[in-house]
Amino acid sequence: GVYAIWSESVWMRMNGYAISIYASFLFATFFVRHFLDLQKYGGWLLRINTLLIWAWGITIADLLIGSNALRIVAELTASVTIFIACYTAVYLWIQGNVSARYFCIAWSFLIISTAFTLMVLEGVIPHTAMTEYGQMGGFVAEVLMLSFAMAERINRERLSREKAQEDALRLQVLMGNEREAKMEAQEELLQVQRKTNAQLEERVKERTQELERTMTNLELANRELAKLSVTDPLTKVHNRRYFDEMLHREILRSQRSQQPMSLVLVDIDHFKQFNDTYGHLVGDDCLRLVASVLSDVVSRASDLVARYGGEEFAIILPDANEQEAMAVAEKIRKGISELQFIYRGKRIPISASFGIATKPPTINDNSVTFIEAADKALYEAKEQGRNRCVQARFAV
Secondary structure: OOOHHHHHHHHHHHHHHHHHHHHHHHHHHHHHHHHHEEEEOOHHHHHHHHHHHHHHHHHHHHHHHHOOHHHHHHHHHHHHHHHHHHHHHHHHHHHHOOHHHHHHHHHHHHHHHHHHHHHHOOOOOOOOOOOOHHHHHHHHHHHHHHHHHHHHHHHHHHHHHHHHHHHHHHHHHHHHHHHHHHHHHHHHHHHHHHHHHHHHHHHHHHHHHHHHHHHHHHHHHHHHHHHHHHHHOOOOOOOOHHHHHHHHHHHHHHHHHOOOEEEEEEEEHHHHHHHHOOOOHHHHHHHHHHHHHHHHHHOOOOOEEEEEEEEEEEEEEEOOOOHHHHHHHHHHHHHHOOOOOOOEEEEEOOOOEEEEEEEEOOOOOOHHHHHHHHHHHHHHHHHHHOEEEEEOOOOO
């Protein structure tokens, strides 16, 4: 049936050989692409191969639609294809591609036989039995050579796989040995790390204890420093700065609670004469004794005793009315008068005068209000003969 179609079809008689030749070139170009593994090399070799594939595809399409306009172009493309295939194979052969060597030999048979067939079709050489089956013989020779090439390639890939397996096995053995060595090293490192951690923990413990001791000492030092910052260094009672601060606070507190508060100013009588007669060192001892009397009598946690300046002291008595403030002042005055201050075997009498200011602070009152009132009362005590307590009177 195929023979009848071929013999009765004018188009097949005229174009059958051309189609087979064009198809041979097309598939040969595909074969070159994959057999020589052009994707591996890329570059211009792969691009030219792709271009030839498109060229042969267009040529076959032109013949199938009956145009036959590209027959001359096809002959030129065939020449270019043969040249490029040969050049590619030779180039890759030189590059060390073993498959290219077999390809060069195998395709030589096909090229030669196909050339004879083309010359027969063009009438260059006469049609004989040898020329008629020459291309078939070239195909057979090519297939035989490519079979050898495929067998060699399979054998080469098998050897390559075996070598890869040997390398993998050797690598696995090396990795096993390395793993054992690594495990031993890790064990040694772990022991060293445990020892180091134990030493570090011990050092941290020591440093922590040392830090705790340092922090404790620092806290004690800060407390002592804070205490010193508000303490008079000579008499050990509060200093003037702390007194001013606390007086302001107590006035504000009493304004809120509407409770009375008292301020007592104490001045040692004739203290300048005392210093001139006995010296400043003896005067300092006198100040310390008077301060101790004040501290002993003023015992409430809310009360405050401070050195106001020179031989003067100040006492803040929160929530104390006139009678309570006067009682405290009288007790201190009596205690100072009874001091047994002995100097060179002789008792030196000591006395003090007191000014007391007591009232519930109003919004218009401040520290100056109380200090001026207490100071005025103290002045009156001195005017009345000293060694006495005088209560200030506020205007109503």
